[in-house]
Amino acid sequence: EAQVTQNPRYLITVTGKKLTVTCSQNMNHEYMSWYRQDPGLGLRQIYYSMNVEVTDKGDVPEGYKVSRKEKRNFPLILESPSPNQTSLYFCASRQTAFPYNEQFFGPGTRLTVL
Amino acid sequence: RKEVEQDPGPFNVPEGATVAFNCTYSNSASQSFFWYRQDCRKEPKLLMSVYSSGNEDGRFTAQLNRASQYISLLIRDSKLSDSATYLCVVNMNTGFQKLVFGTGTRLLVSP
Numbered sequence: 001e002a003q004v005t006q007n008p009r010y011l012i013t014v015t016g017k018k019l020t021v022t023c024s025q026n027m028n029h030e031y032m033s034w035y036r037q038d039p040g041l042g043l044r045q046i047y048y049s050m051n052v053e054v055t056d057k058g059d060v061p062e063g064y065k066v067s068r069k070e071k072r073n074f075p076l077i078l079e080s081p082s083p084n085q086t087s088l089y090f091c092a093s094r095q096t097a098f099p100y101n102e103q104f105f106g107p108g109t110r111l112t113v114l
Numbered sequence: 115r116k117e118v119e120q121d122p123g124p125f126n127v128p129e130g131a132t133v134a135f136n137c138t139y140s141n142s143a144s145q146s147f148f149w150y151r152q153d154c155r156k157e158p159k160l161l162m163s164v165y166s167s168g169n170e171d172g173r174f175t176a177q178l179n180r181a182s183q184y185i186s187l188l189i190r191d192s193k194l195s196d197s198a199t200y201l202c203v204v205n206m207n208t209g210f211q212k213l214v215f216g217t218g219t220r221l222l223v224s225p
Contacts, residue, residue, distance in 0.1 A: 031211075040122075042217035043158070043201070090157055096211065103148075103203075103213060105157035 006106035021076045023091030030096045032074040036087040081113040120216035131192045135219045137202030138184045147185045148203040192223045
């Protein structure tokens with residue numbers, strides 16, 4: 001089954017404790033990205049990756065890091081989480097060739113930083 | 115002006131009604147457009163793609179007006195199961211093909 005998986009699905013942590021949210025896709029997609037979703041603000045892109053070892057900042061990259069060492073994996077790292085990073089996070093992947101079709105999303109990670 | 119703008123709603127309609135949502139976008143160079151559906155803080159899922167003037171899939175019709183820079187989604191014969199948030203998504207046609215999401219329009223279909 002074609003899918004994007006994320007772990008963990010739910011996480012409550014404390015300020016300053018480093019965490020990693022994993023993301024993996026099995027569709028051989030080149031493009032992967034991370035979004036956060038907050039009420040009234042919609043989905044905002046944090047980071048994206050066009051391919052292995054190619055990453056770039058999205059609209060709200062502050063406080064986040066990513067890496068793309070393998071095509072299928074794109075982890076999101078919060079080195080020192082703060083309460084304003086409490087949010088719902090989605091990983092997504094898609095092909096890069098035109099027509100730029102469906103972007104597949106993971107099930108989401110609900111993060112609370114105390 | 116926001117890159118993609120939607121009326122947040124909610125739109126409250128009875129079963130069987132026809133409802134339409136509009137979405138405006140700022141980048142006249144945009145070439146591809148999408149409607150996604152999102153249920154109650156779950157992941158968004160693709161509903162329809164729009165590359166030319168429009169697209170139709172059963173009860174759902176999407177139309178594109180490039181001159182006025184808006185796309186619309188029409189839902190006919192609304193079902194209770196159509197209750198969700200509908201996200202308008204625009205490919206900004208930049209070098210990295212950035213997708214920009216609207217904040218969504220919430221639809222509530224009642225019996």
